[in-house]
Amino acid sequence: MKKTIEILIEFIAFFALIFIFVGLPLVINWYDSSYLPSRYPKGTKIINLTAKVSQNSCLWTLEKVNSFNYWWKKFKFAEEISVREGDKVVFRVHSADVLHSFAIPRFRIGPYEISAGKVKEITFDARREGSFKYLCWLWCSDCHGDLKGRVIVSPSD
Ligand SMILES: [Cu+2]
Structure with a gap:
């Protein structure tokens, strides 16, 4: 049981790191290049x-x-x-x-x-x-x- 929890925590930590180093820059880039321009008239x-x-x-x-x-x-x-x-x-x-x-x-x-x-x-x-x-x-x-x-x-x- 303890082993399963440890694996689960490592799994969550791994995906949190992936999100911070890959997902977050992608979201910021999307915000700058797609979302912001769409707020203004064409x-x-x-x-x-x-x-x-x-x-x-x-x-x-x-x-x-x-x-x-x-x-x-x-x-x-x-x-x-x-x-x-x-x-x-x-x-x-x-x-x-x-x-x-x-x-x-x-x-x-x-x-x-x-x-x-x-x-x-x-x-x-x-x-x-x-x-x-x-x-x-x-x-x-x-x-x-x-x-x-x-x-x-x-x-x-
Ligand atoms: Cu000045």
């Missing part, structure tokens, strides 16, 4: 943008920043974010570390405070073409001045 362009400060460099990136890659990965600066005129855009703005702020002044968007670990969703109608500066609006670190890029709205065909 055709919405979702842009995940993350502000990051480390090793005396500040950047906005479109790449996913997490606790594993934060320290070692060289993230690509999202100097230009391209959308098309007429696009319905949702910025999902994250901060990987400190309190930041997001604004696109020429579209009167923001400034919105972006707390670490939280996501701020900002909708944006790309209703005119051009190149529009986006930036961090509050002094977040010594390299705060680098936290700026451009949203390029190109004409629709």
